[in-house]
Amino acid sequence: MSTPHVPHPLLSVAPDKLRPTQITVGKAEVAEKRDIWRNLGKKKRKELIAAHWFPGVVGPKGKIYIVDHHHLGLALLEEGVKTVPVMVQRDFSWLEPDVFWRTMEFNRWAHPYDQHSNRMSYEDIPASLDKLADDPYRTLAARAREADGYSKDAMPYAEFLWADFYRRQLQLPGGKVSAKVMQQALLLAHGHAAAYLPGWAGASE
Structure with a gap:
């Protein structure tokens, strides 16, 4: 069976039509x-x-599921932006929902954990994006990275690991925060206890 071809990989989608692939965001980051x-x-917008x-x-x-930029997507939704560009990575529209989600998680495109780190x-x-729950530790993790506590890492959901x-x-x-x-x-970010985390910058002298 061949998979469907996506004729237009760059789509224009209303933010309220975007489906999240995670449960939480840091609402302070959204603000x-x-x-x-x-x-x-x-022009800058x-x-x-x-x-x-x-x-x-x-x-x-x-349905269009985004696999990154959830904070920006929610911010633009709340600001009343009409459409945003979506670059389609894959077309899984032909899959049954349970197979779809297992495939998404296998590809590290889904993170079904709540604001208490519980697997859901x-x-x-x-x-919808406006139903995402707030996780203040996700905000703390982002701010620690911005303050050079650790380096940005290409590993999906790296900041969720730091939040946990x-x-x-x-x-x-x-x-x-x-x-x-x-x-x-x-201080914790530069301690040996954090050495297993993505982007760890090393222990303080």
């Missing part, structure tokens, strides 16, 4: 991306969207 968007002029194609997979019933069923992955590491090590009162927490996070 930051919204702030950046609001401060851009019309067009340039930002043109430079950020959403990698996607065509799933059952022709594929049915728990939201049908911090979840076991630090408390986030009120789900907020304070300056004190950031200081502790950076």
Whole structure:
């Protein structure tokens, strides 16, 4: 059996039609991306969207599932952006839902874990970006990377692994990333306990 051919790999899709392939995001990151968007002029907004194609997979019933840029997608949805470019990686529209999701996870294109690091069923992955749950540890992991706590890594879902590491090590009162927490996070990032994580930059002297 031959797989369907995607005649137009670059699609224009409304953000509210994009299907997520994970359960959580860091809502503080989404808010930051919204702030950046609001401060851009019309030309810069067009340039930002043109430079950020959403990698996607065509799933059952022709639904478009994105496999990256969930934070940006949610930010643009909340800002009322009409369409975004999606670069189709594969067409799996002919697969049954259970086979589709197993295939997605095998390819590291799905991350069915909730904001407490619990493995969930594929049915728990939201049908739309605006239903993604907040994981403040995902925000902490992103900010630690931005502060050179560790290096960006091509491994899919690398920041989720860092989020799980911090979840076991630090408390986030009120789900907020304070300056004190950031200081502790950076120290932990350069400790030997984090050596197994993608992008680990080595132990502090």
